[in-house]
Amino acid sequence: MDACTNCQSRRDFLATSTLGAVAVFLAACSSDESTTEPGPSGTVPTLTGTTTVRLADYPALANVGGIISITATSSPIAIVRSASDRYRAFSLVCPHAGGTVAIQGTGFRCPVHGATFSNTGAWTGGQNTSALREFTVALNATAGTLTITS
Secondary structure: OOOOOOOOOHHHHHHHHHHHHHHHHHHHHOOOHHHOOOOOOOOOOOOOOEEEEEHHHOHHHHOOOOEEEEEEOOEEEEEEEEEOOEEEEEEOEOOOOOOEOEEEOOEEEOOOOOOEEOOOOOEEEOOOOOOOOEEEEEEEOOOOEEEEEO
């Protein structure tokens, strides 16, 4: 005679535990991230109009390979000096879910999902996603300014 009348079998215990673990995993994957990201999840801020940047204000852009981040019309943007007379600008909004991408070394990394990007904006690893959105950059060498447009 069994001493326990309300005991669960080993099989039932394992099935219930597995279902619980799966439920916790799925809840974590589908959580609303809008509390940790700028703006509602899925909303991708974009640059509207033009933004002018004075190069003298950003010493990091004095050398090829220099990277800075700015905020233009409420959108975070990275500017990369890619050659002696060429600059590139990228949205720092992760194309995966809208988190703000940070400068990391000579490239970028999304702290929300771990996607990494090169200084050309190309996706290089982590969460699979598209490249960073690139903006048009015009250099006015005489004035020492960059004009960035979407």
